[in-house]
Amino acid sequence: DQQVKQNSPSLSVQEGRISILNCDYTNSMFDYFLWYKKYPAEGPTFLISISSIKDKNEDGRFTVFLNKSAKHLSLHIVPSQPGDSAVYFCAASAYGQNFVFGPGTRLSVLP
Amino acid sequence: DTGVSQNPRHKITKRGQNVTFRCDPISEHNRLYWYRQTLGQGPEFLTYFQNEAQLEKSRLLSDRFSAERPKGSFSTLEIQRTEQGDSAMYLCASSPSANQPQHFGDGTRLSIL
Numbered sequence: 001d002q003q004v005k006q007n008s009p010s011l012s013v014q015e016g017r018i019s020i021l022n023c024d025y026t027n028s029m030f031d032y033f034l035w036y037k038k039y040p041a042e043g044p045t046f047l048i049s050i051s052s053i054k055d056k057n058e059d060g061r062f063t064v065f066l067n068k069s070a071k072h073l074s075l076h077i078v079p080s081q082p083g084d085s086a087v088y089f090c091a092a093s094a095y096g097q098n099f100v101f102g103p104g105t106r107l108s109v110l111p
Numbered sequence: 112d113t114g115v116s117q118n119p120r121h122k123i124t125k126r127g128q129n130v131t132f133r134c135d136p137i138s139e140h141n142r143l144y145w146y147r148q149t150l151g152q153g154p155e156f157l158t159y160f161q162n163e164a165q166l167e168k169s170r171l172l173s174d175r176f177s178a179e180r181p182k183g184s185f186s187t188l189e190i191q192r193t194e195q196g197d198s199a200m201y202l203c204a205s206s207p208s209a210n211q212p213q214h215f216g217d218g219t220r221l222s223i224l
Contacts, residue, residue: 004153032210043115043202043215044154051210089153096209098144098167101153 003027004092006102013109019077021105023090026071030092034099035064035075038087047088048075080109113137115216117203123222124193131189132219136205143186144213145178146202147171154202160186190221198223 005024013019021035031052036044050057050064050073057064063076077084087106091099116135124130136143141162146154157176158168162183172178175193180186190197200220204213 034212036215041217043204043217046212046214049212091153093210098156098159098169099213100156101146103151103153 002103003030003100004090004102006088006090006105008105009103010106010108013080013107015082015109015111016079019075019080019084019107019109021075021077021088021090021107023073023075023102024071025073025092027092027094027100028071029094030100031095032093033064033066033073034091035062036089036091036101037084038089038104044089077107080107082109082111085109115203115205115214117201117216117219119219120217121220121222123224125224126193126195128193129189129191130193130221131187132201132203132221134186134188134203134205134216136185136203137214140205140207140214141183142206142208142211142213143180144204144206145186145188146204148200148202148218157188193221193223195223197221 034049035047038044048059048062048064066073087104089104091101093099118133144159145157148154160180175191178188200218202218204215206213
């Protein structure tokens with residue numbers, strides 16, 4: 001029973017274009033969502049978060065959108081840079097409890 | 112460096128041996144989490160602490176696994192009688208409180224021969 005899904009294992013984008021990473025969840029109790037980036041041999045690094053009372057949060061080149069009715073969130077990276085190439089995980093939690101992570105999407109930004 | 116520190120970075124051991132990992136969280140972070148990650152998967156929750164209290168344990172955490180956080184500072188994760196299936200990356204994370212971003216260490220990679 002995978003509560004957080006990232007259905008695209010990989011994504012390739014040209015440098016300077018927009019990267020859109022998607023995440024779907026099944027547990028309607030989730031009220032806090034995060035995106036992490038992970039480089040090889042390192043732990044995940046926090047990127048951006050959003051609580052369920054909002055539908056959008058922006059931080060520089062990163063924007064997260066939340067559609068509660070569809071149980072869907074997405075991460076937009078604009079413009080994409082080669083240094084953004086990494087594995088991206090979305091994660092969700094309910095009522096301040098433990099976080100559930102998706103399986104990740106590998107983003108490759110091509111020069 | 113004031114990030115989350117995990118030791119050792121790598122551990123190779125024979126099946127049946129006991130292993131212990133250590134995590135030093137960011138100072139004054141009340142919450143400490145342990146995760147396990149295998150190839151191609153996201154981190155899987157194992158357990159977490161609020162200060163020294165262990166508040167939740169995943170059903171993934173069999174009786175062979177035990178975690179402690181004495182005095183609410185560093186934490187240890189022990190695996191007894193290791194099995195082949197225990198081979199994974201063990202990640203520790205800390206956060207100031209609930210509903211705050213977690214900061215991860217670089218993990219301990221466990222290999223069971």
